[in-house]
Amino acid sequence: MRESVILPRPRRKICFVIDKLAGRSGGAERILIGTANGLAARGHEVQILTHEPRGIPPFYPLAPGVIHTNLRRPKAVRNRIRRKIDAIRDSLHARYKTPPFPADHLLWTSKYGAFWRRLETHLAAHQPDVAIAFLPPAITALGRARPSPGLRRIASLHNVPEQDYRNPARWDPSPLDRARRWAGLEACDAVTVLLPEFRQWFPEELRRRISIMPNPVPPVPSSRIRSHGRDRTVLSVGRLAPVKRQDLLIDAWAELVERFPDWTLKIFGIGPDQEKLAARVRELGLEDKVLLMGHTDAIGEEYLTAGILCHPAEYEGWGLAVTEALAAGLVPVGFADCPGVNQLIEDGRTGVLVDPGPGSREARVHALAEALCDLMADPERRTRLGMAGPASMCDFAPDRVIDLWEDLLYTEAGARP
Secondary structure (H helix, E strand, O other), X not given: OOOOOOOOXXXXXXXXXXXXXXXXXXXXXXXXXXXXXXXXXXXXXXXXXXXXXXXXXXXXXXXXXXXXXXXXXXXOOOOHHHHHHHHHHHHHXXXXXXXXOOHHHHHHXXXXXXXXXXXXXXXXXXXXXXXXXXXXXXXXXXXXXXXXOOOEEEEEOOOOHHHHHHOOOOXXXXXXHHHHHHHHHHHOOEEEEOOHHHHOOOOHHHHOOEEEOOOOOOOOOHHHXXXXXXXXXXXXXXXXXXXXXXXXXXXXXXXXXXXXXXXXXXXXXXXXXXXXXXXXXXXXXXXXXXXXXXOOOXXXXXXXXXXXXXXXXXXXXXXXXXXXXXXXXXXXXXXXXXXXXXXXXXXXXOEEEEOOOOOOHHHHHHHHHHHXXXXXXXXXXXXXXXXXXXXXXXXXXXHHHHHHHHHXXXXXXXXXX
16 A cells, blocks of 8 residues: 655745835734744745835844845935825825815825835736735735736735724725725735634625634743742733723722732833823822833743733734733733633633623723732632643644645635635
8 A cells, every 4th residue: 555645835936015014013013024934934935025115124034035125116216296296195184084086086096006006016027826915005905906817815914803994093094995995805815814703704705715814922931931930010011002001900000009019010012102101100109019111122031920911902903912921821811802812811711801891991990900909819820820821822833823824825826715
């Protein structure tokens, strides 16, 4: 009886597309570069296409062999008329958030047209097997670009889909842009979302094309976890922005500080709410107990030494801080109604999901304070929950996620998965 022979998969020529990468340290940018590097390490030919001002390199390092191409022309090449049109367009956008027809079409084309046209030209010239667009602006451009024969187009979403496609506060607020964002998504052969719950939001036609593509979570060696002691610190990690709701945590801390005077709250991150949060800390007299730590490149060490991670966000595409905490054996606390978190924390087994109560802000703050109080007062429970965290992240190991990407890449070109 002959042994079956497993033939190696052919090398794929892959283009990742994202509108901006220069100096950006966000989660989607980090995942894109990590995925590109991982696929290049498996022998694929990988290129990253952007359309942005020149002169600033990507924040995260590219592996040898990964090519970054900026499709935007150098400023010196753009003629005086083009620069004047851009200035008029930016002035009109600043004055009218939703310009009337036909100005909306003219302004939209002026703002975004160069991206998808240059993308179309590049794809036609380089003939990749697969183009993968990260985030709605790039998905829109890829969807509008006429596909080369045999090109497979994949849209990769990294937030709660409803927020990206129905919330006017995200991306461009104009109805025209929202319509074209959706049309770009529909034009793609496949769509990836981060969690199974997000698939249900889409209509049936699109749902059939959706694959679940989680973010990778690098494992933390158990020896490292065991070698660190846990201190009496609650961490919060994330951009200082309204959606992260660090203000709720600060107000909850005011209810806890007298009962737990030896505990400290450390909030890591930068963002537009920084001054507002600092003012709230001063107003409550919590300067010695609530520390706004700013950015750190060593957040992994904080996960290994803190006692609790609190993530009070309203929604997440993927709770990156939550998964990193779980991998490090740190107990996470989040709200039970937070998409992108409530599917990652197993309440009572790996962490705590807080019932927000009747929905008022005050009720939410009090519920969060009560949940933290119970956990802070019970070191044995913290130990038990923390021990279960690393194993819950095994399915998201980087090699497993790259396996999922390869499975999607080898789907027959043009076929609906």
